[in-house]
Amino acid sequence: MTNMVSEKAKSILTAWSRKTPCFALMGEYSVGKSSLLNLLLGVQLLPARVTATRLPTVWITHGETRKVEVLDYDGTFSSIPDPDADLANLSDNLVIRCTLPSEILRNTDIIDTPGISDPNLADDIVELITPHVDFVVWCTSASQAWRQTETAAWNSVSYELQDNSLLAITRIDLLGAKKDVNRVVTRCQRDAGKSFYAIIPISTKTAKTGTDEGWQDSGAAALVSAIEARVAASLSYRAERREREGEIAVAEPVPTSVEIVHVAGTDTQSIEDCIAAAIADVTSMTSNENIIASFDQLKTTFIGDEVDTDSHASVIHELLSLRVQDDTDSTALNRQIHHELKDFSEGPWCQLGKQK
Numbered sequence: 001m002t003n004m005v006s007e008k009a010k011s012i013l014t015a016w017s018r019k020t021p022c023f024a025l026m027g028e029y030s031v032g033k034s035s036l037l038n039l040l041l042g043v044q045l046l047p048a049r050v051t052a053t054r055l056p057t058v059w060i061t062h063g064e065t066r067k068v069e070v071l072d073y074d075g076t077f078s079s080i081p082d083p084d085a086d087l088a089n090l091s092d093n094l095v096i097r098c099t100l101p102s103e104i105l106r107n108t109d110i111i112d113t114p115g116i117s118d119p120n121l122a123d124d125i126v127e128l129i130t131p132h133v134d135f136v137v138w139c140t141s142a143s144q145a146w147r148q149t150e151t152a153a154w155n156s157v158s159y160e161l162q163d164n165s166l167l168a169i170t171r172i173d174l175l176g177a178k179k180d181v182n183r184v185v186t187r188c189q190r191d192a193g194k195s196f197y198a199i200i201p202i203s204t205k206t207a208k209t210g211t212d213e214g215w216q217d218s219g220a221a222a223l224v225s226a227i228e229a230r231v232a233a234s235l236s237y238r239a240e241r242r243e244r245e246g247e248i249a250v251a252e253p254v255p256t257s258v259e260i261v262h263v264a265g266t267d268t269q270s271i272e273d274c275i276a277a278a279i280a281d282v283t284s285m286t287s288n289e290n291i292i293a294s295f296d297q298l299k300t301t302f303i304g305d306e307v308d309t310d311s312h313a314s315v316i317h318e319l320l321s322l323r324v325q326d327d328t329d330s331t332a333l334n335r336q337i338h339h340e341l342k343d344f345s346e347g348p349w350c351q352l353g354k355q356k
């Protein structure tokens, strides 16, 4: 599968992953990944079925209005007009992208992956998704926890990612007695403890009873706090990385113009001017309000471009949609905008231009 994935599609995934921390729910089929996702989101977004689902990877991100978009293997990115469309009908795509107003998505994107049912597929999913995530929540079913096939798939992941990831032992209600749960946790700790940040047992079924007690006893409370802590760690890691890159950038001359690969049929000059002006603008701005206004104008300029394709506009929109808070430090924001624009000029935009 991965060799069928175009460079353009990969660069769009990279652009999404740069925006905000993200983690993936991974594991073998029918272990309860989608049930866990629905629990975290607080809505029944995905079908949770007894038989293995055929859905592709679903990438969920925050937005006030519900939206569904699809990314094809060739990198075509398009909107689905009905936001309540049955996702099962979109299974021919590489990735379904859903925008939802769920609280948990304010700080992180979540990726639900199709269940891994054979080692070859495992390689494909791992190769496609893991380069884009800050951590993984690997789901293993309590009744057959941490099988050899799972060890094999997990071993292909980088040590750094392993160290940041969580192992969720799912469906613990099926074990019944607490001592049986403890036994499975101890065994997983012994066999997999070294390759995960933490191991947490959970039953989404018990969590769904709606009581505070159910939420605690099910393990949902512990898993949610572990996820929140991992997201916080990812945010500071990303900030440190930007800081490091920022320091390097300060030593270099501030860019005054950005080179854009020619896109057949578009007025590249005006786009280039626009980016150069935006870069010049943000460096001289001190107020967040001005920066936001300039950014909005930039977005409108690109998206309002008549010759723009849908996928083109969406990539630009994604790249330029920084989530700006009122109390954002404007120096840090300036730096971030610089990085976004630089990434933009070197990344998917070029790919789009080359492949037209």
Ligand SMILES: Nc1nc2c(ncn2[C@@H]2O[C@H](COP(=O)(O)OP(=O)(O)OP(=O)(O)O)[C@@H](O)[C@H]2O)c(=O)[nH]1
Pocket: 028, 029, 030, 031, 032, 033, 034, 035, 036, 047, 048, 049, 050, 051, 052, 053, 054, 113, 114, 115, 116, 170, 171, 172, 173, 174, 202, 203, 204, 205, 206
């Ligand atoms: N008893 C019990 N059943 C669960 C729990 N979580 C999920 N299930 C059931 O397990 C089955 C598979 O759940 P899904 O959430 O679809 O699992 P999945 O890993 O997303 O499956 P695929 O996407 O097909 O790989 C469904 O019948 C769920 O109702 C749980 O905590 N307890």
Ligand SMILES: [Mg+2]
Pocket: 033, 034, 035, 047, 048, 053, 113, 114, 115
């Ligand atoms: Mg599923």
